[in-house]
Amino acid sequence: MTEWYEKSFGEDYLLVYKHRDVQGAVHEVQKMASWLHLPRNAKVLDLCCGMGRHSLALSEEGYHVTGVDLSDVLLDEAKELDQDKAVSWILSDMRRLPVKDREYDAVLNLFTSFGYFTKDEEHIKVLQEIYRVLKPNGRFIIDFLNPDYVQQNLVPESSRESEGQRIKERREIENGYVKKEITITSLYGGETRHYHERVKLYTLDAFKLMVEEAGLCIDQVHGSYDEDRYEPEVSPRMIFVGRRPREH
Template sequence: MNNWYEKSFGEDYLIIYKHRDMHGAAAEVRKMIAWLKLPNHSHVLDLCCGMGRHALALVEAGYCVTGVDLSPILLMEARASDPNNTIRWVQSDMRSLPCDETFNESFDAVVNLFTSFGYFEEDSEQLKVLKQIYQALKPGGQFIIDYMNASYTAKHLVLSSERTVDENSIIETRNIKDGFVTKEIVVQGPHRKTSRYTERVKLYSLDKLTEMLNEVGLAIDAVYGNYDEDDYDDLRSPRMIITGHR
């Protein structure tokens, strides 16, 4: 049986998340640059890069970028957006990055964005991801994990919604159970078969994430509640954007 993320991050993902554009990614990258204060030509790993929106914006900002994702379809889309091959695109599970000199202690920064964390059933599997971030970073290297705020998500959960994208109807229903937020997605349209997907992400408090980061040797420098640099507030912040270092 395939894991949910192996099915969900396919061609329909490009439709479901079409509203995520390059302009928004560029604005977020500008904030990340200000937080990290990295010099030009620093090496940055975009872990779970998806279609490559942030990776491309990071290259535009003057960095040497590697994008890693498990989905061959999303990586194909990313490569199509990078005709000059300015980025190294690598297909890999985020729990087990390539064991070579280009990954081991090679990066000045690692970014993990758009809630690309918490995909797995067990804490031990999420810890593998954090260990990979630690191992990929040079000593003193920095990281950003852009994750949802569990408390805010629970309080403001939209149980159901429907929208139309390119004649396709996208119906989303959400619930929280056993410490996970789950989204069921139905995509249907006049010229296609109906498809169904599940997204399931574990909800972590800041205290728990801090504990997990410390366990693998990563330290937190700051936590923001959004990309406007507002301080993180457990009740009012929509995001939990953690910056830190090895």
């Protein structure tokens, strides 16, 4: 059976999420760099890099960047944007990375590219892979949604038009997941396309337990790229900054 994330990150994803701009990625990368304190030329893995906005911005900041994603469509888009061939692009599942142990100074997992699976064990596998590929004392950032904020601010339905297409999005919280159903219809006729997205809503404490089980440590939790502190009721994000501990 095809999982939702194998179908949803194709050509239509580029249409639905084209409002995510390069300038925003530059601002976020500069903020992340201030949190991570990485030296120039550090090796950074952008895990679930999508169309590569952050990978390319990281490269511009002077890091050696590898972008990993499961979508060949999004990776093709990233490669097209990467005119200088500055980034290494890898097609891979996030649970099984074709990467050496202790290869990277930092791993980034951004914009809720986590929580896609149904079992906690699968999410822990991702965290274990982050642990495995990090150097001792290597740093990580996992940028996840804040479930309290999602529950209070969920927009059940929205509709807009873009590039001759009508995009309808329906959202609900069900059985511990936030779910989105996307319907795309051409304004000029033709088949309607349907996509689903599903992310498990982990609380702060539940997330911390999984991170600890994978052997990682959390040093800070930020509420957004403009906030220093995470506030459970008002922060839109839970951005975890942590590390793989040094070995004794």
